[in-house]
Amino acid sequence: MRLLRSDHVTGWLLVAPATLVLVAFGLIPIAWSAVLSFQHNDLLSAPHWVGTANYQALRHDPVFRKSVHNTVVYTVLFVPISIAAALAVAVALNTRIRGISIYRTAVFIPVAVSTVATAIIFNWVFDPTYGIANWLLNELGISSQGFFQDPDQALYAIVAMTVWGWIGFDVIIYLAALQGIPQELLEAAAIDGAGRWATFRSVTLPLLSPATLFLVVWSTINALQLFDEIYNTTRGGPLQSTTVVVYYLWQQAFQFFNAGYGAAVAEVLLVAILVVTLLQFLISRRSVYYTS
Amino acid sequence: MRFSWPSPRHLFLAPLALIMAAPLIWMAITSIETPDQARQFPPVLIPHGIDWHNYTRAVDSAPFGAWYLNSIVVSLVVVLSNLVLCSLAAYAFARIRFFGANVLFIALLATLMVPFQVILIPTFLIVRHLGLIDNVSALIVPNLVNAFGIFMLRQFFRTLPIELEEAARIDGCSRLGVLIKIVLPLSVPALSTLALIMLLWTWNDFLWPLVAINTEKHMTLQVGLSTFQGQHQTQWTVLMAGNVLALLPLVIAFLLTQRSFVRSIAASGVKG
Amino acid sequence: MATVEFRAVTKRFDDVVAVNDLSLRIADGEFMVLVGPSGCGKTTALRMVAGLAQPTAGEILIGDRVVNADSPGRRDIAMVFQNYALYPHMTVERNIGFGLRQRRMPRAEVQARVREVSTLLGLEDLLRRKPAQLSGGQRQRVAMGRALARHPQAFLLDEPLSNLDAKLRTQLRAELKKIHQLVPTTSIYVTHDQVEAMTLGDRIAVMSAGRIQQLGPPQEVYDRPANLFVAGFIGNPAMNLLPAAARSGVLTSGDLRMPSPDGADGEVILGVRPERLSAAGDGDARPAFDITVDVVEPLGSEIVVHGSRVDSGAGAESATITARLAVGAMPAAGERLRLAFDPAATHVFDAATGAALRSG
Numbered sequence: 001m002r003l004l005r006s007d008h009v010t011g012w013l014l015v016a017p018a019t020l021v022l023v024a025f026g027l028i029p030i031a032w033s034a035v036l037s038f039q040h041n042d043l044l045s046a047p048h049w050v051g052t053a054n055y056q057a058l059r060h061d062p063v064f065r066k067s068v069h070n071t072v073v074y075t076v077l078f079v080p081i082s083i084a085a086a087l088a089v090a091v092a093l094n095t096r097i098r099g100i101s102i103y104r105t106a107v108f109i110p111v112a113v114s115t116v117a118t119a120i121i122f123n124w125v126f127d128p129t130y131g132i133a134n135w136l137l138n139e140l141g142i143s144s145q146g147f148f149q150d151p152d153q154a155l156y157a158i159v160a161m162t163v164w165g166w167i168g169f170d171v172i173i174y175l176a177a178l179q180g181i182p183q184e185l186l187e188a189a190a191i192d193g194a195g196r197w198a199t200f201r202s203v204t205l206p207l208l209s210p211a212t213l214f215l216v217v218w219s220t221i222n223a224l225q226l227f228d229e230i231y232n233t234t235r236g237g238p239l240q241s242t243t244v245v246v247y248y249l250w251q252q253a254f255q256f257f258n259a260g261y262g263a264a265v266a267e268v269l270l271v272a273i274l275v276v277t278l279l280q281f282l283i284s285r286r287s288v289y290y291t292s
Numbered sequence: 293m294r295f296s297w298p299s300p301r302h303l304f305l306a307p308l309a310l311i312m313a314a315p316l317i318w319m320a321i322t323s324i325e326t327p328d329q330a331r332q333f334p335p336v337l338i339p340h341g342i343d344w345h346n347y348t349r350a351v352d353s354a355p356f357g358a359w360y361l362n363s364i365v366v367s368l369v370v371v372l373s374n375l376v377l378c379s380l381a382a383y384a385f386a387r388i389r390f391f392g393a394n395v396l397f398i399a400l401l402a403t404l405m406v407p408f409q410v411i412l413i414p415t416f417l418i419v420r421h422l423g424l425i426d427n428v429s430a431l432i433v434p435n436l437v438n439a440f441g442i443f444m445l446r447q448f449f450r451t452l453p454i455e456l457e458e459a460a461r462i463d464g465c466s467r468l469g470v471l472i473k474i475v476l477p478l479s480v481p482a483l484s485t486l487a488l489i490m491l492l493w494t495w496n497d498f499l500w501p502l503v504a505i506n507t508e509k510h511m512t513l514q515v516g517l518s519t520f521q522g523q524h525q526t527q528w529t530v531l532m533a534g535n536v537l538a539l540l541p542l543v544i545a546f547l548l549t550q551r552s553f554v555r556s557i558a559a560s561g562v563k564g
Numbered sequence: 565m566a567t568v569e570f571r572a573v574t575k576r577f578d579d580v581v582a583v584n585d586l587s588l589r590i591a592d593g594e595f596m597v598l599v600g601p602s603g604c605g606k607t608t609a610l611r612m613v614a615g616l617a618q619p620t621a622g623e624i625l626i627g628d629r630v631v632n633a634d635s636p637g638r639r640d641i642a643m644v645f646q647n648y649a650l651y652p653h654m655t656v657e658r659n660i661g662f663g664l665r666q667r668r669m670p671r672a673e674v675q676a677r678v679r680e681v682s683t684l685l686g687l688e689d690l691l692r693r694k695p696a697q698l699s700g701g702q703r704q705r706v707a708m709g710r711a712l713a714r715h716p717q718a719f720l721l722d723e724p725l726s727n728l729d730a731k732l733r734t735q736l737r738a739e740l741k742k743i744h745q746l747v748p749t750t751s752i753y754v755t756h757d758q759v760e761a762m763t764l765g766d767r768i769a770v771m772s773a774g775r776i777q778q779l780g781p782p783q784e785v786y787d788r789p790a791n792l793f794v795a796g797f798i799g800n801p802a803m804n805l806l807p808a809a810a811r812s813g814v815l816t817s818g819d820l821r822m823p824s825p826d827g828a829d830g831e832v833i834l835g836v837r838p839e840r841l842s843a844a845g846d847g848d849a850r851p852a853f854d855i856t857v858d859v860v861e862p863l864g865s866e867i868v869v870h871g872s873r874v875d876s877g878a879g880a881e882s883a884t885i886t887a888r889l890a891v892g893a894m895p896a897a898g899e900r901l902r903l904a905f906d907p908a909a910t911h912v913f914d915a916a917t918g919a920a921l922r923s924g
Binding site for chain 2: 007008009010011012014015017018019021022024025026027028029030032033036043089092093095097098099100102103105106107108109110111112113114115116117120121122123124125127129130131132134135138164167168169172173175176221225227228231232246249250253254259262263266267269270273274
């Protein structure tokens, strides 16, 4: 059985480098994060155990509650808006009319623009005094708005900005899925007497459901992790109206040096992401159709 | 040719394209305006002449060159190391039956379930323990391998006909020889998808470089740009010029390779 | 070149026994065909010689050397795969030379070998092409060329013709035979096609359920099948098998009567090949039975008649009869036909064990 033994050796040699990196910077941090959440750690002096004190404190921390609230509102708005808009845009783009490649490029291009650059552009677009957003609103007969500087609007402005940044990615996924729908199915539906809307509802939409599920799960995870765009626009303000969970985590650990407390926030986030993802998969079981 | 009415889709798509493009176009316009023109309302949509001073001021006031270099070095090393190390591991998981393979594979995949934000703090502590904080290698070492690459390549390798690999082994190739001479040349589409995804992730990564780097000249483009914004609050023309400089390479790369770019993203279904 | 030997080889996959205590010695230069239905263990046996599968028990020898522990590359064998397994990213030339370059053969020598086999196989004009630009038959030839160029100890061929259409298959079958006559390398050829087995093999090993049912030259296997499985598997159309009883020297099947071979007693199966049947003439003294004609297939050179026995007492196995008749009067469907045969040209098998009691 020498050959078999040599397969064990070869296999482990091939996976060893990857395993080393992923254990050191994946598995160990996962475990350590859980440990940290039961410690006091100011990133400088020796950590000590505090039991569940961090979690107890979280329960009564108004800013944490606010950050959870903001994250939930953001996610509940961002996920359906971006996906529904992407679906409409993808269906419109799934054609061969003149100029379609210009339209596609315009929709896809933000995919290549980093979150930081996006934030800087929208700081300017949404500038209350000189920004073109207010100019456009004025042209439409609407008065100027505060956007990022208005506590009642900042979170919605963030939603608008991130939809702009993300929609291209969603459209790419939907377009690929649309092009994967067998033409015969649409023709069969037409022969069966289905109109355009009926065909869309009863053939196209169900066949897009795997793409939709992917986008819902992926967009939700990303929405719950929102950070870059907040850091580079509102820094959680005004009046903590855009303080989201990961921003709060970062603040606690790296501004206030409460790494243990930040780790507790991270653990809550992890559980939330796992539960939400699991729920989405469970709910989707009945409504996702896989061809072939 | 007969005249035909343009498709009604234009009525939806044209304003949409304009809205999508407007922020970028306005950034470009502002970057060549004088500060006076930018500080007017209603805004000056067509600048009077081109003013390149914003670009020279941006480059003079911030180490864009160093930021570019750092971003390029970090992205290049991370992409290459992912291609090599993920290929090796993915091939073993795809084709070799070795002790503990299944358990190990699941354990490595588990790292994909946990977002980086969750392990940010312990990762910082580990990297600091290694003495790498504020060093460009802090941005490289933790990202040498991504479990996503292992998973994606393993799935792809499994679609290749196994007879090719058997034929190569009969022809005298070792396992590594089979991987290098047969499997990898046939996996160019998957490898280029992985390379593009890792490039997007690494080039646009923000949170980790923000935490790991303090010194300005060690920063990557994204963190540098963020500090640049902090230093030029409300100097919109300079800020937009810097922003153009920062996002131009990836946007140009996108425009040049749009087809394969889009195909790769559709194939992987991932943006970071 | 070398002998290849299986010594009591068994291969188990979990609880399925794919190859069961196989012992077989293939002589130097011999063309051995392993033939049998899918799942009989023939491919597993071949893959164990290649080193792509490990025996659970027993030894495999190439020449005088036990190779169980050797990697496929060290066994110095060449293999032709059913789907050819040509490297898609390499030209024909590089495909043929790949194994040689792996063995660090000097470039000039590799080129000479490639030239030699491409001349032999008529591939000279295709050397710069990639596999995707070749037809099925050309790919098959390249796969052969890749094996030949190696000058290996043995050739292993796994259903190499089964992906081709019927005409090309016949043509390449003949080419394979010619090549083996020119380059008599020890060859193990796996197929489920008994025509390939008959035409190519110096000897054939008929396999079923992981065991060799019969081993011998093709004609001998055809003429004297060792048991019911071989009788039914070798020959196309298959041998007619009639349930019969042997009592004190007389064999009866329905109203059919003939002398029984020695040692036959009790329930037996009478086997008659389709070409041994002919229409019974008036006053024909040969044993005969009646059928109702179901389907007639005129093939030009002969007529194949499918029918059902009409005798009372005929069992289920005798329900259908196939006969290859000389061209002449064309029977019609539904017609009754009396078929006679020479008792010396029949086979008799024990109904319980399936073993041959006499082969004509």
